[in-house]
Amino acid sequence: MAEFEEVAQKSKLHPKPEGLTLQYGTAGFRTNAKHLDHIMFRMGLLATLRSKKTKSTIGVMVTASHNPEEDNGVKLIDPMGEMVAATWEEYATQLANAEQDHLLAALKDIIEKEDISMSEAASVYIGRDTRPSSAALSQAVLDGVSSLGGKTHDYGLVSTPQLHYMVCCCNTKGRYGSATLEGYYQKLSQAFLQLTHNVPNRTDDQKRLLLDGANGIGALKMKELEPFIRSELQVVLSNDGSSGKLNHLCGADYVKVQQKAPQGVSMGVGERCCSFDGDADRIVYYYTDSKNCFHLLDGDKIATLISTFLKELLTQAGLNLQVAVVQTAYANGSSTRYLEDVMKVAVCCTKTGVKHLHHAAQEYDIGVYFEANGHGTVLFSKAAQKQIVELVKDSNVNDERKHAAKLLENTVNLINQTVGDAISDMLVIEAVLAIRGMSVQDWDEIYTDLPNRQLKVTVSDRRVINTTDAERRAVTPEGLQDAIDSLVKKYKNARSFVRPSGTEDVVRVYAEADTQEGADRLAHEVSLAVH
Template sequence: MDLEAVSKRSAFHAKPQGLILQYGTAGFRTNAQHLDHIMFRMGLLAVLRSKQTKSTIGVMVTASHNPEEDNGVKLIDPLGEMLAPTWEEHATCLASAEEQDMPRVLTAIMEKEAVDPQQAAFVVIGKDTRPSSEKLSQSVIDGVTVLGGQFHDYGLLTTPQLHYMVYCRNSGGRYGKATIEGYCQKLSKAFVELTKQASCSGDENRSVKVDCANGIGALKLKEMEHYFSQGLLVQLFNDGTEGRLNHLCGADFVKSHQKPPQGMEMKSDERCCSFDGDADRIVYYYRDADGHFHLIDGDKIATLISSFLKDLLLEIGESLNMGVVQTAYANGSSTRYLEEVMKVPVYCTKTGVKHLHHKAQEFDIGVYFEANGHGTALFSEAVEVKIKRLAQELQDEKGKAAKMLASIIDLFNQATGDAISDMLVIEAILALKGLTVQQWDAIYVDLPNRQLKVKVADRRVISTTNAERQALTPPGLQEAINDLVKKYKLARAFVRPSGTEDIVRVYAEADSQVSWEQGRRNHSCVWNLTTAKGFFKIEIKIECTGTYIVNSYQTVPCCGFLRV
């Protein structure tokens, strides 16, 4: 391995002096003009990871739901999973190294991870539709080739599609063909097999409007439409022909603002959904006859999927270990419905899909979704083999249920959350169960809730435990929250620091809007903190409107229900 050649090539991708970026849950993300050196170095790291695992590694150039001027990169591990935590640390270290330290840092990674420099390496690369993605993906390729790695550039892909390709390549073909055609054929065949068994075939159950966030999802849905056109009519909006990526549209916008995206016409009771910029998140929504907007987020998606899977297992007569994985942001009504009505065990993990994915792998069938709409279902290899065998052996209604379960296993992208795959799963289930979007929404009623984020001087003064639902520090914070929420029925609140920036995130819910109004008048909790960066005050106060976020250097108006 020629580290001198690496140093010479790195000079063409020089790091701005003093710039420090951290590899977060979804990799690196920032303004695209600061990323050239990051991309080159992640190409280097992908080669080392490939050599260590003796597997294909993926590199995706995307910033998901970030604005168009941003970009980012994340590495994909052998089974289509997020990069292992220890290698996240290597990524941060390598990205932050000054030019003269590059050979030393690379050598240290190789020694710590026992990387054989003679081992072959193969990397697959994908990118989204951002104007900066083409140039930045070439910087990745430069990093791969200077270390002698081989690569395949898939070009424009959704993020989940690249996860799928990596999984296919490392499963020896068991999971599928590592091509766009293979992806389209696998999902569409499973979808058609499912929907042709639906008893209801009216147009109201076969049409969905899709907001593609002016991103890659539109391009890939257009490529795929003809595969399932007889089972579903898809109307695309914000397809990239006009408008900016993620601007006033997309899953993150709809979820955060609780309103429809710009550029989509909605009639009452029409079924609509939004992808995010790289098509790994999805949320559904509709307007009722009175014009009120209804959001159906990841919690209700997980509930619909779990209910369907459990019904099929009961019909087949199989007792498998099934669990649902959520985060602290899951609405309390969804958790109670799953546990008390459906009798399905629910587990809570730290925020970040890598945590949910790993927990879901512990079950025969694991369903996980973040409230933001990122999620999927996982099936153990033993379960897949068993169900597909039963689909061939069983007759009558049991055989029909087994065939449906075998098809839906193929319809999920088990590498990661996938908006296209999840949309087809949801549409198939609604058709098979004969549910309208309103009936789906009415399964349970969400508790009123609010989220906000607050810029602070040092997020590290707040630490958490119990899947980020309880504060350990500063002293007195959790006690103050407990005193506040116990005054209201079904109330819950938590404060957690961001994993990548000096922001504190706050979530609260209660049984009714009335509780919030009472809190606005009657209750608040205040405490002072002193940090290395100075003094600031944190205040939690339940309010309806006119609230303010205050710290030592910033006071900004906010429309949330909590003051921090």
């Protein structure tokens, strides 16, 4: 056990409160920050093992995204910048819950199961959001890594998608970009400027965007990016973290769930606005019309805008590549109908959680994935990227095809393919609106959302609900799905489903119908059936 001497010693500085158990959920561990010190130390250990196993750099991000400021959390990032593999989520839970004197045994167990050679080098990248607890917690991660002899690079304050990007850049030896913040800003801003600088007749109003930074890391990072893109986009930043509290009455989650504008942003009629969430991996857009009515453009509208743009460019470029859109059960029924019936793109539905959407999107030439809550990105297969780059270089094609190929190439470079990235998504959306000469109202009018309602229900044990068909149908408890079916039948254009949350101890209820009143009533009735 001598090789674990340092782990044994250092773990005493990060003791586990006896009896406390936590799960590595949909987005890692997440709870009140005061329960997380031992988790961070142990995730440092686990990331080191994962690094030895994969012979690659692994990422550890300290954040609780849109949760309240008092919470915190941690996520592991796999070599290509994607979410950590499912079996390792289980190891994370086991290691997190081992009582103090069983920690070494739990660690050895993973080493044996995975046949890890402890002499292998290890490298871990670490990042954190702006929560007051994040600095000390990321120190605990560093302690964990160093107690197993791993090398660390601490990026300090970065957005979640920036850390995913760094991990991918490192493991692809710079082919994806350089693993520095400067490299990230250079890559994105160059692509953005190439896309927009030739667009004729853009007015100052069209170049102006109001941004709610959720008082978080996204605001900080936008200030760093701003000088690079200033000539083509003037971002007016609110909730920049200088006085307000993180995610409090602002941010993408607040705007999406409350379906209203955040506090602290003064919006003129028709002005284009967007909100980031607390770690800048989600974005939603919105505006108010002349009747003071609020309009939300969520992940579904974003997926529609981007996939339509890509499809048109592919046609112009004469490239035969399939575009598909990946959604979850929360996607508004109108968006699915529009994409399938009007746009004729393939639509696929997966379970909630980025890893599910990401994997499904990898199956296509071009997979656009977005959750309705605003988390999403676009994945281009290697073959698709190759075809695009080759067409740009081809001297035998006409100007129109070449122009379209060039736009596609810059769009590929502008997108953070490792994970949904609010900054990258914002620049893609701004570029598409500019190139297509569309206002936020034009975009909104592509289709009309069906009225919908989300509720949460507290039950004694949410695990009694099991679902199938990408969470659209409940298989247990018996009779629940029949009850939902008969309630849905009473409404026009209606749909409803229930699922246990992966991040909170609640059951979520979703309903949509042809009127807001109907959607509200249906959601309420279904929530009663859950009890």
